Amino acid sequence: MTRRPTFPAPTLLPRAPLRLEAPPPAAAPGMRLLVLGMNYAPEPVGVAIYTTGLAEGLAACGHAVTVVSATPWYPAWAPMPGHGRGWSAREERGVQVIRCPHPIPARPTAARRILQQASWAAAASPPLLARALRGVDAVLAVAPAALAAPAALAAARLAGVPAWLHVQDFEAEAAFGAGLIDSRGRAGRLAARAALRFEAGLLRRFDRVSAISPAMRAKLAAKGVPPGRIRELRNWAEDSIRPLPGPSPYRREWGLEGRRVALYSGNLGAKQGLGLVLEAARRLAGRPGLEDLVFVICGEGPGMARLRAEGGDLPNLALRPLQPMNRLGDLLGLADLHLLPQVAGAADLVLPSKLANMLASGRPVAATAAEGTQLAAEVAGCGLVTPPGEAAAFAEAIAALAAAPRMRAALGEAARARALARWDRASAIASAELELRAMAAAGRGAPAPSVFGPPARAAPFEEPALPAARLARRG
Numbered sequence: 333m334t335r336r337p338t339f340p341a342p343t344l345l346p347r348a349p350l351r352l353e354a355p356p357p358a359a360a361p362g363m364r365l366l367v368l369g370m371n372y373a374p375e376p377v378g379v380a381i382y383t384t385g386l387a388e389g390l391a392a393c394g395h396a397v398t399v400v401s402a403t404p405w406y407p408a409w410a411p412m413p414g415h416g417r418g419w420s421a422r423e424e425r426g427v428q429v430i431r432c433p434h435p436i437p438a439r440p441t442a443a444r445r446i447l448q449q450a451s452w453a454a455a456a457s458p459p460l461l462a463r464a465l466r467g468v469d470a471v472l473a474v475a476p477a478a479l480a481a482p483a484a485l486a487a488a489r490l491a492g493v494p495a496w497l498h499v500q501d502f503e504a505e506a507a508f509g510a511g512l513i514d515s516r517g518r519a520g521r522l523a524a525r526a527a528l529r530f531e532a533g534l535l536r537r538f539d540r541v542s543a544i545s546p547a548m549r550a551k552l553a554a555k556g557v558p559p560g561r562i563r564e565l566r567n568w569a570e571d572s573i574r575p576l577p578g579p580s581p582y583r584r585e586w587g588l589e590g591r592r593v594a595l596y597s598g599n600l601g602a603k604q605g606l607g608l609v610l611e612a613a614r615r616l617a618g619r620p621g622l623e624d625l626v627f628v629i630c631g632e633g634p635g636m637a638r639l640r641a642e643g644g645d646l647p648n649l650a651l652r653p654l655q656p657m658n659r660l661g662d663l664l665g666l667a668d669l670h671l672l673p674q675v676a677g678a679a680d681l682v683l684p685s686k687l688a689n690m691l692a693s694g695r696p697v698a699a700t701a702a703e704g705t706q707l708a709a710e711v712a713g714c715g716l717v718t719p720p721g722e723a724a725a726f727a728e729a730i731a732a733l734a735a736a737p738r739m740r741a742a743l744g745e746a747a748r749a750r751a752l753a754r755w756d757r758a759s760a761i762a763s764a765e766l767e768l769r770a771m772a773a774a775g776r777g778a779p780a781p782s783v784f785g786p787p788a789r790a791a792p793f794e795e796p797a798l799p800a801a802r803l804a805r806r807g
Contacts, residue, residue, distance in 0.1 A: 362394040363772055366463055368484040369474035370452055372401035372429065374412065376657045377599055377631075378685060379500045380404075382567045383474050389761035390768075391426035398428040398468075400460045402452050405436045407599045407632040407654065419459070430463075432456040440634055446479070453480035460484065464491040469772040472496045473538075476503050481534055488539075494771040496540040498565060499548065501682030502531070532556055540771060545683040547706035565764055567685045568757035575694030575748060576665035583666060586650065591624045592734050594698070595667035597655075598686045600633030605673040608700060610643045611723035612730055617648045625734050626650055627671075630663065664693035669715070669733045669740060672699040674707060676720035683707060692751035696743035698729045710754075714747035 367387055371380035383399070391397045403420075404412040411417055421430045434452035437444035457480075464471065464487035471493060473484035481497055488495035505528065532555040535541050542563040543549050552562050583589050596609055606629065613627040629639060630652040643649045655663050664670070670690040683706055690697055697715030700722070701707035708717050716733060718725035733740055 360769065362396060363469040363768060364396045364467060365390060365398070365768065366460070366468045366471045366484075366487060367397060367399045367474070368401075368456065368460060368471070368480060368487075369399060370402045370449070370477040370480065371406055371474075372399060372404070372431075373424070374415075375404050375406045376654060377407050379474065379476065380406065381570075382500070382685065385568070385757065386761060386764060387427045388425050389757075390765060393761075393765055395765075396428075397426075398430065398463050400430045400432065400456050400463070402434050402456075403431050405434075407601075409436060409438065409440055409634060411436060419455070421459075430459045432459065449477040449479040452477065453483055456480055457483040457486075460487045461490060464488070467491065468493055470494050470496065470768050472498060472768070474498050475500060478503050478531060478534065481538075485534075485537055492775075494539040494775065495537075496542065496768070496771065497535065497538040499535075499541065499543045499552070500567075500685075502548070502551065540767065542767075544685075545706045545710075548683065563767060565767075566755060566760050567683075567688055568760050569688040569692035569751045569755040570660065571757060573661050573664060573689045573692040573751075575744070576661070580662050580666040582662055586628075586652070586666075588626060588628075588650075588666070591626050592622075592668045593626055593628055593666055594669050594671055594730055594734065595628045595630065595664070596671040596673075597630040597663055598684075600629070600631045600635035600639065605675040605700065605720065606635055606639060607642070608673040608721070608723055608726055609671055610639065610646070610649070612727040613643065613646050613649050615723065615727040616731055617646060619731065622731060622734055625730075628652060628666070630655060660689065661693070664689055664695065667693070667695045669730065670695050670697045671730070672697050672707075672711070673726065674700055674720060676702060683710070687711075688751060688755040691747040691755065694744045694748040696733055696740050696747060698726065698733055700726055710750075714743055714750055 367383070369379070369383040371378060371383060372387075373380060373384040375381075383401075387397050387399050403417050404415050415431075418433050419431065421428065423429070432452060432455040434455060435444075435448050437448060440448075460483055468487075468491050471484050471488035471491070473481045473495070475481055475497060484497070485495050535552060535555055535557050538561070540561055540563060541552055541557050542565040543552055544565065544567050546564065549562055549564050553559055579589070583591075583593075596606065600606060609627060609629060616622055616625060619625075626648050627646075628650045632654040636651070639651055643651070670693075672684060672687060672690065674684065687697070687707070687710060691714060697711050699707060699711045699715060699717050700720045701711065701717050702720060703717075711717050716729040718729050733743075
């Protein structure tokens, strides 16, 4: 029997109150910070946005920030025009950025992704260690790519400073859960066990480990990271994203005037479950009362060719390339409702970064997530949630939102309020700066156990003080 989507009564969250800051303390000296992250600007989506924003935000606070990254390649899985493929170093918006080469697989299988990450880790290690020898106060690594995290740990130990690993997603589990790596059979089970054991051991060796949601934070603890080392560092909604006062310019440019739009925008990869969007579009094509509903999928990635092949016959489907970052507000404002499918195996292993901007746009979300997961909790009251993989239920949720403008307006208002309350950029950067200062002041903690040893004894839990938001309420 097809499970019906749940239609919760819209809960309007109060607008985030204006917080008045205490007088600022005397300026503290700037820190020398070393950041390792494979994805960085000008890559326009995903982890790159947040690593770049954090590095530039810390630099704007007066810190000397060096980022060791990769030559840009994502989400097209191709060299980015105008950027070389070798080593380079230059200052970008107040940040010293060192780029390192790596192979870019045209067809990104699991084995080729591992080779890509390993090659980049090897290329990034010499400049990372050289910079550490010149003196730093803390080292921050961003996962993905976790295969390079040992190099960041080595750099921190070489410099005698603390090491922080920020987990944007649990790569190994997500890969096995989404079917990117086959864990069936004896060899598959052994590979999965080895990968997860390596990941857990690596996590326990860092002085701080953070994640982007409460559920991911709990997973860190389940993997043996002492609670006293765990922090939550959220992604954020872009300040420029807000409800549009009128129709999006994209409606005229793309010939969508007078039509209801269900929009998916972002990476087109395996974890996104975009086959469910195609199936929902197929089920709703020509349905009475929804003749003007169009599904717009906008993005880049290895899944675009499959979408064209499998959805080319759908009259209510429009495929568009990824749009410039400076037009993201117009793009998200095109939607009457946003689509956020996710495969079941990715639940609580990653909280989709695109959700924050969806909410900030003031539009409701139709998502797929199992009950009790972090994604379901984030969308509750701001949209409709159906079980992963159930195309019929997902289609009915989309149809219900499309047919109910009052419900869309109420859920959209709640979505905007939630973005302001939970996904604030200034608060996230201020929290990271506060934690880095505490780490630098305390110095490196006691050595963690061997990668293959038992988990460290949990330190007393210490919830970090969160600074007040540094921006007035955004409208």
